Amino acid sequence: MPTLPRLIVATRNPHKSSEIRAMLGDTWEVLDVNDFAQLPVIEETGHTFLENARLKAQGISRLVAGWVLADDSGLEVDALGGGPGVWSSSFGGEEGNHAKNNARLVSAMRGQAVRGARFRCTMVLAKAGIAQADFCGTVEGRITDEPQGEGGFGYDPLFIPDGYQLTFAELGQNIKNRLSHRAQALTQAVGWLAGQAQN
Ligand code: ITT
Numbered sequence: 001m002p003t004l005p006r007l008i009v010a011t012r013n014p015h016k017s018s019e020i021r022a023m024l025g026d027t028w029e030v031l032d033v034n035d036f037a038q039l040p041v042i043e044e045t046g047h048t049f050l051e052n053a054r055l056k057a058q059g060i061s062r063l064v065a066g067w068v069l070a071d072d073s074g075l076e077v078d079a080l081g082g083g084p085g086v087w088s089s090s091f092g093g094e095e096g097n098h099a100k101n102n103a104r105l106v107s108a109m110r111g112q113a114v115r116g117a118r119f120r121c122t123m124v125l126a127k128a129g130i131a132q133a134d135f136c137g138t139v140e141g142r143i144t145d146e147p148q149g150e151g152g153f154g155y156d157p158l159f160i161p162d163g164y165q166l167t168f169a170e171l172g173q174n175i176k177n178r179l180s181h182r183a184q185a186l187t188q189a190v191g192w193l194a195g196q197a198q199n
Helices: 014-024 049-061 085-090 098-109 173-179 181-198
Strands: 006-009 029-032 067-077 116-127 130-143 159-161
Touching (some): 014 029, 014 067, 014 173, 014 181, 049 067, 049 085, 049 116, 049 130, 067 085, 067 098, 067 181, 085 098, 116 181, 130 181
Parallel strands (some): 006 029, 006 067
Antiparallel strands (some): 067 116, 116 130, 130 159
16 A cells, blocks of 8 residues: 655644544545654744734644644634633633633623624645745634534534534534635645645
């Protein structure tokens, strides 16, 4: 069997890399920073998804060989002026604590009539410490009153994509991976990589 090309995802969030792995099927070998013992945590000091994705992609690609893909993403809620946005991961007061993030969102949205929201994802591809290309994906939807469903991660139990009546957590991975912000950005990123391989 021929060896698959390798893509290293500059994330510590295993949910992101497992979605990316599922979407790429058997076309790429997908690893993330948890597969490498010695990689540092890259500080996300940017104020935009693009700045943070660049920091992660460049920082990790200085330390590993081959293509590195970073994903910076988040939820923008209209009633919260577009927040939590780049600060989605620590909205509840503790970095990466999805239960606290969801509890804060439920309470911030209680009694709120305007429920529109979107997930955004910016991906950056880098090699040898240099960012080479970036890609964006967005999925529009609305925020539920209470969490619904067990699948996915993060804000998925609170987000119903447009055209559906169920949350991402209820719709399951197959449907989420067809519609999501991450799926849209990833389709462009792998298309770009395929073009590079032909050059
Ligand atoms: P890395 O920085 O290590 O990649 P992270 O989870 O901290 O992991 P971000 O800084 O990009 O990643 O923050 C993204 C946050 O946005 C994430 O923790 C969730 O709270 C939320 N989020 C992003 N994509 C999501 C999705 O598909 N479903 C639900 N929540 C999502």
